[in-house]
Amino acid sequence: VQPAIDVFPSATISPVSPYLFSGFLEHLGRCIYGGILPAGPTNFPHTPRNPCPKDQFTETPKELLTKDGFRKDVIELLRDELRVPLVRWPGGNYVSSYHWEDGVGPKDQRKRRPELAWGGEESNQFGTDEFIAWCRETKIEPYIILNMGTGTLEEALRWIEYCNGTGDTYHANLRRRNTGRDEPHNVKYWGLGNEVWGEWQVGQQTAEAYAEKARQWAHAIRLIDPTIKLVVCGQTGLDQWDSVVLDVLADKIDLTSLHLYTGFGPRDRTQKEKEYGRGVYGPDAAEYSIEICRGLINKARVAKNVSKPIKIAFDEYGVWDETVGTPENGLEQYYNFADALAMASWLNVFVRQSDVVDIACIAQSVNVISPLITSATGYFKQTIYHPLHLFSKYMRDGVAVKVQVDSPAFAGETLPQWISPIKGQPKDLDVSAVLSSTDGKKTLSVAVVNRSESKSYDVPLRIAFETVTDVEVHELWHENVQARNGWGKEEEVSVKTRKAKWEGKWTFREHSFTLLILHLA
Ligand code: AHR
Structure with a gap:
């Protein structure tokens, strides 16, 4: 897929x-x-x-x-x-x-x-x-x-x-x-x-x-x-x-x-x-x-x-x-x-x-x-x-809006309720989106978890009938999935924020959580 x-x-x-x-x-x-x-x-x-x-x-x-x-x-x-x-x-x-x-x-x-x-x-x-x-x-x-x-x-x-x-x-x-x-x-x-x-x-x-x-x-x-x-x-x-x-x-x-x-x-x-x-x-x-x-x-x-x-x-x-x-x-x-x-x-x-x-x-x-x-x-x-x-x-x-996600699926075992003939295997990419509007300006927040432990994905991200002007990115990532915060290492795992140019696609790193704040025209 x-x-x-x-x-x-x-x-x-x-x-x-x-x-x-x-x-x-x-x-x-x-x-x-x-x-x-x-x-x-x-x-x-x-x-x-x-x-x-x-x-x-x-x-x-x-x-x-x-x-x-x-x-x-x-x-x-x-x-x-x-x-x-x-x-x-x-x-x-x-x-x-x-x-x-x-x-x-x-x-x-x-x-x-x-x-x-x-x-x-x-x-x-x-x-x-x-x-x-x-x-x-x-x-x-x-x-x-x-x-x-x-x-x-x-x-x-x-x-x-x-x-x-x-x-x-x-x-x-x-x-x-x-x-x-x-x-x-x-x-x-x-x-x-x-x-x-x-x-x-x-x-x-x-x-x-x-x-x-x-x-x-x-x-x-x-x-x-x-x-x-x-x-x-x-x-x-x-x-x-x-x-x-x-x-x-x-x-x-x-x-x-x-x-x-x-x-x-x-x-x-x-x-x-x-x-x-x-x-x-x-x-x-x-x-x-x-x-x-x-x-x-x-x-x-x-x-x-x-x-x-x-x-x-x-x-x-x-x-x-x-x-x-x-x-x-x-x-x-x-x-x-x-x-x-x-x-x-x-x-x-x-x-x-x-x-x-x-x-x-x-x-x-x-x-x-x-x-x-x-x-x-x-x-x-x-x-x-x-x-x-x-x-x-x-x-x-804001208002939650629909997303359609194509993604490779996880092959291993998850929770018992989930292993069902009805649902099939969970997808690596897990996504939700919220549309907000302040002073006539529309913002679309898209939350993407790439749950694959080892694969990063280059993903076309299409926003139906809207034009994106720019994007603010909040990313939570650590090379080690076992990394912890604790006394004396309070910032070991923390969010990195930056602005980026929007090109209609995004690379979601392996085992990462990315929140894209897309400003719409
Ligand atoms: O949150 C811990 C416990 O988990 C709660 O007391 C109980 O309702 C649940 O089983």
Whole structure:
């Protein structure tokens, strides 16, 4: 196959939802305590692959904190650079035994609890009011997941009343007393449990039992606040679970949540490095899931005669090698360059599928399988930070448009869902495009991942019925796909930006991510 890319700016898919660049905070490892609040000196067990920061035994100085005691550096990065629009909290698996009432009121009276999902203890020093204060400071929309493991419907209704109540009711008044302000927290997005299908979950249920319960919860939640956007707990989008749950709840929900991680570790755990192919081509599995889920959504809508669209909240996605990011090290994974290519492919999937994917939350936003690793006094950006930043900056304010890609395909094994007679093998070239217009000037951003480990491609890039005046190029490339950023080598993997003359074609280097910003006449 001769590689070629055709972009059709007039064939629009959908405006890109800003929520595709959302995040996730879970009470796990050093995400909250260490990433959002300073954790104090820590002897957190780091492995040789995850070496300790130099200042591991240092307290975070007060001047690095906001008046509420949050880390300023993390807030600034998420708010001003990554422009994260929405964050999911408090879990994850954590939420399935979380009682929100333990985390409000005077901090010295909050109950320490055993933490069942990940082990250890929870101090409850970061609860609902702290989360909302942090969201306000970071200009982020809060998205709260309800405890459908050990929690009750009554407790969930109290939580919603506490957050959103404006009347003269007990929990609305309790919030006023605790925060010293009258205005509600106004939490619009609520999730009906986390991964209730998983055997690791506290309170795992069958699809039928969950669907029945979630329907009752949804009904009651709409009575206490009809303005809420409700997210039901789906699985990967193509499972029997998704089908059952959508059939029962299509008339009660606004979104269905999908979870998938790519970047499997080596199958043989004595092997040192990950398998390139299963990681880098893996995100195509998510696209397959989304396509199937779109069908399941429409089937359920037709059966229940629901005219309102139901969107997908891909509210846990990312690159996670479970042999590296383990519960013992708080899921701290140091990413390599190949993982950054996978991250770019993940984002291409969401842009291409932006007519149905409304929310995508990278799991997670800080320290835990995250683009960002903090120490007591600073942070470094992991390899996967760079595609996320480029997409959030250049692929966000516009309309996703259709692309046609001819490309050689990968011959090896990728994710199991993907090895299907329907989809065939994944292409080396993975592309999405967004058309933006500012002050009458049109810009076409074309994101191209060349996933071939060894081949560079000279590619004709045709833009239908448009003339390109000039091009700005952002390229992420490293000769070594195993290269990592880390303490003392923060810039090992970074983006190179330059201007270039447009000649209707581009050379995409082997294993590279290139974002072409084409200015149109
Ligand atoms: O993000 C880490 C964990 O992965 C989450 O807690 C859980 O929902 C998923 O299995």
